[in-house]
Amino acid sequence: MRALDELRAALGDEVVRAAADIPERHLRDWVVAAGAGDEPLALALPRTTDEVSRLLACCSRLRVPVVPQGGLTGLSGGATPVRGCVLLSLQRMQGIEETDAQAGTLTVLAGTPLQRVQEAADAAGWLFPLDIGARGSCSIGGNAATNAGGNRVLRYGMMRDLVLGLEAVLPDGSVVSSLNKMQKNNAGFDLKQLFIGSEGALGVITRLVLRLAPRPASQNTALCALADYAAASRLLRLARERLGPALSAFEVMWPEFYELALAHAARQGRGAVPLSPGHGLYLLIESSGFEPDKDADQFTALIEAAVEEGLVEDAALARSLRDTQAFWELRESGSDFLPALGPRVGFDISVPTGQIGDFVQTCRERLRARWPSLRTIAFGHAGDGNVHFIVQVDDRPLPVHEIEETVYGCVQARGGSIAAEHGVGLHKRPFLHYSRSATEIALMRTIKAALDPLGIMNPGKVVAGDGQPHAPASWARRPAPAAPPSMPVARL
Structure with a gap:
């Protein structure tokens, strides 16, 4: 316990807490929990940059690993403890x-x-x-x-x-x-x-x-039903031509997601169904601007043109802030209903926007060839190429690694990224080479070694250099439990 004593001597008991006093929420991010035997040494709660500086200087001298933590809403294990580390929480550094x-x-x-x-x-x-x-x-x-x-x-x-x-x-x-x-x-x-x-x-x-x-003076939102992703891709181009930089959101939901979102909304007693089930794809499109009347006319004209061209089969335009909120609640409800679906493997990936439809279809076909009982749920920020892809199969134990290899292989074939917006962390580091070349990974290790030659900063995360600690073998990845009041709710 010499290291703990020295840390407390440098920063005080108010800043440094022993392992026994660490709240459970600090032992995981939203998805990746610390494994058995990977207990941290201490939790540090600095209030100033000077305290952070003194803490890191002390950990460097003692060769103690440090894992920074923010709001703990990550999905890749970036804030998950490793054995013997100091958890450095920034929760007191607010303002x-x-x-x-x-x-x-x-x-x-x-x-x-x-x-x-x-x-x-x-x-x-x-x-x-x-x-x-x-x-x-x-x-x-x-x-x-x-x-x-x-x-x-x-x-x-x-x-x-x-x-x-x-x-x-x-x-x-x-x-x-x-x-x-x-x-x-x-x-x-x-x-x-x-x-x-x-x-x-x-x-x-x-x-x-x-x-x-x-701050925009206007916001226009519509929920559209389309036949397939090819129609969505053509609509995206039309929206960019008609709306220019005013286009602010282009969110897609495959039917499986949309129907689950509707069922969840019904359980919550939230309003009528904006568009009926049965279409091939659902799309939330939004624009914002600075001339309310003109912006509304342009947005309405876009939707009408899309209907006339056969791109949109049905559409509901938001007529109030309440309508807009209801549309977004459908899109953002996945974090509420997905945990209830049971064991699953989730992906946050990106591929070129025009290839998203083919990517989803190819993934489904390759997965179904191996697991006929396959269930997939897809949705995401299609305007920027980001797709959230959920996979369920009946096999137990859940063949997580095999499913990941299949999906990431499809990502690699399209020059996409295995980590669109949630980072690499512990979870995705074994698959980094699916998105980054050997030369790129070597350069990352060179930068890591230059700034962190002792390898104490978030060891085993993102990319580990020669001689640096690697991810603990016992880290556990499991669906998040129903959130107690103190647990943050992470949304995709």
């Missing part, structure tokens, strides 16, 4: 430090929940456009560490596009302060990009300067 309403920026602490950031931007007359279902629980630092995407990527880009600057602490305790507020700054390497999407494997993000967007 909006500066609002620059003139420049359209926010400077925030990394543990601040995304929803609080959105509310601060709105209060200043701006929009922070990143939006995901776990907005009330996920932290903005975790959003940056995983390069979160969500519902508005089509218009505003990923988290990487929304960060102007950041502050991070390196594994040896050094603080890199790069709190840039300018859009144009080519004075050397853009160091923030080292940490965005690195999943805590290179350092700990402690502050961010966020880029805000003008």
Whole structure:
């Protein structure tokens, strides 16, 4: 226990808790739990960058691994403990430090929940456009560490596009302060990009300067029924031509998902069915702009043109905010009803937008050839190529690895990504070579070794370099339980 004693001497008992005092929620992310024997040494709850710096300097000297944690809504095991680690939770580092309403920026602490950031931007007359279902629980630092995407990527880009600057602490305790507020700054390497999407494997993000967007004055939403994905692909092109940058969401739901969402809505007593079951595909399309009357006319004209061209078989246009919320509740309800379906294997992948329909069909055929009892559920952010794909088979124990190899093989054949927006973490690291070349992986290891030569930062996650710790053999991946009040709800 020498390491624990030294950590407490450096930071105090209020900051460093022993293993026996760690709440259970810190022993897993939303999907990947620590395995037996992988108990952490301690939980650290710093309040300042200085405390994070002193903690990492002490862990570096003691050769103690560190696993950063944000809101614990991840799905890939990036925040899952490894044996003997210090869990570094940023939950106490919350707050909006500066609002620059003139420049359209926010400077925030990394543990601040995304929803609080959105509310601060709105209060200043701006929009922070990143939006995901776990907005009330996920932290903005975790959003940056995983390069979160969500519902508005089509218009505003990923988290990487929304960060102007950041502050991070390196594994040896050094603080890199790069709190840039300018859009144009080519004075050397853009160091923030080292940490965005690195999943805590290179350092700990402690502050961010966020880029805000003008707050739209109008929003138009429709739920459409189509024959197949080919029609959706043609509609996407038509929407881009007609709406230009006003197109803000293009979400697809295959029939299996839509019917489950309707059943869930009925159980919740939420309204009438907007579109009847029985169509080949369902699509939620949305635009936002700054001229309400003109925007509404253009959006309605788009839907009418799509119907006339035979792309849309039926459509329901939102006539109120309540309608819009009801449409989005259908799309976002998967995290509510999917856990009740029992054992399943879930995928968050991306392929070129035009190939999504063929990808889903090919995956189903290859999986069904091996498991005739196959059940699949597909939905996602089709406008940016991101698909969520759920697989169930009757075999027990569930052949997780074999299913993953089949699906990721289909991803690889299309030059896609095994990790669209939830990161690699522990879960996907064995499959990284399906999306990245040997040269790319070698370069990642070179960067990891340069910034973290002792291999203490989130060991075994993303990519492990030579001589560095690898993922514990006992890590457990299982469906999340029904969420108690203290457990964040992760949404896709």
